[in-house]
Amino acid sequence: MNFLQSFSVSRARQGGFSLVEILAGMLIALIGILVMTKVFSDSESAKRSVSSGGDAQANGGIASYTLGRELRFAGYGLNGKEALGCHLKIHNEAGAVKDFEIDNFAPLTVFPAGQDAFLAVGVKLPAADADTDMVMVAYGSADIMAEPVGFNDQTANPDASKVGYGVQSRGSFTVGDVVLAAESGKNCALFQVTSLPGAADYCGVTDEGNSGVVRFSNGSFKNPYAATSCDSQVSDFNSDKALQTYSANGNVAKLYNLGRGLNIHVYAVRNGSLTSCDVMAMDCTKEASWIQIAPNIVNLQVRMGYDTTAVPDGAVDVFWNPWQKDGESKSFNAFPDELDGKTAACRASRVSAVRIGLVARSNQFEKDIVTGTDAGAADALKERGGIPSWQKNPLDAAADPEHEVFALGDPEKDPAAKNWQNYRYRLFETILPLRNMVWKGPDSGC
Secondary structure, three states: OOHHHHHHHHHHHOOOOOHHHHHHHHHHHHHHHHHHHHHHHHHHHHHHHHHHHHHHHHHHHHHHHHHHHHHHHOOOOOOOOOOOOEEEEEEOOOOOOOEEEEEEEOOEEEEOOOOOOEEEOOEEOOOOOOOOOEEEEEEEEOOOOOOOEEEEEOOOOOOHHHOEEEEOOOOOOOOOOEEEEEOOOOOEEEEEOOEOOOOEOOOOOEOOOOOOEEEOOOOEEEEOOOOOOOEEEEOOOOOOOOOOOOOOOOOOEEEEEOEOOEEEEEEEEEOOEEEEEEOOOOOOOOHHHOEEEEEOEEEEEEEEEEOOOOOOOOOOOEEEOOOOOOOOOOOOOOOOHHHOOOOHHHHHHOEEEEEEEEEEEOOOOOOOOOOOOOHHHHHHHHHOOOOOOOOOOOOOHHHOOOOOOOOOOOOOOOHHHHHHHHOOEEEEEEEEEOHHHHHHOOOOOO
């Protein structure tokens, strides 16, 4: 074999891809990578959307459950006509605000959006997010809800350690119980039972005196409800200041046993979260005192269900929006026209249910707009559960420019609200009977 023949054989054995073939292969590979990336991106986007919807569902569920549970407690131990709508004076030595007064005290109070919320005389709560309501719930903590007990005022006794009330029956009272004293037409006040004269109490202490008297001195006593049972302590609720006086005979004043204490909790949407404050333990005038219940909650609407019939039958006739009344300024004291001329106690007794609408927002920011502003998009939003059924079109300010626009976040406090159309929403809407008010039944005098 000569040299030329050897060379040609060597070249034949060195076969491979040409440059054109390599470029074509790279193009096919790139197209495949693009397809796989697109599929993966779409899958991840769908996954995130579904996951964020689950987050909104979970947050909204927690918020609605917590609020619903509290609302069902409303009025427990406080549903008598003497206590409803009274002007409540509270002294709480352990509280951040030691002395305050709540006007028109009721199991349920709604502070409508845009209205300054005054917890008590001169005690203003921090504002909630724009276009969201705030609600206050009050209830007792007794193990068993007993009927209010009639009493006669004995506080004129010059011995401050012997102040007390002569009651019809002491069977439902225990040393350490917090009680609400009330009489129609007078202020109501909070006290703590410090002794039951004439018999040994749970802690083995015997106090001499009339066995028909409940005492509430401001001295030390052994409290069975203390952290270490029967610790000696001074009541936080019994002030050494002048006490409210009640009728000295006839048992027309009533004592309401609240057990371990009175619960007053306020709920508000603030900075895109449902928050709560315990009035009896915290200084609710400071935003730092409010704790977060659930994040990504952008709206809360509350309507009280009133019985407006001339002779009350206990059935809800109207869910009242307390935004305004007959063109007057917004006020949480507003009520249906049918109840004009009724006392505050009567109006409070007419509320037996509450309707709430709560909107949760997803965590996921969508690059495309998923919540539109045109009429069709608003209808679709309503169908998807982003608007309470009783609301007008929230995206159409012309429908009711002053107070029926249902906001989906407060841009001043919540950065995500500036791009609110790029998020998905879930609505939680329900009607809750105020069972303690229902069990009480309608007051015939109202």
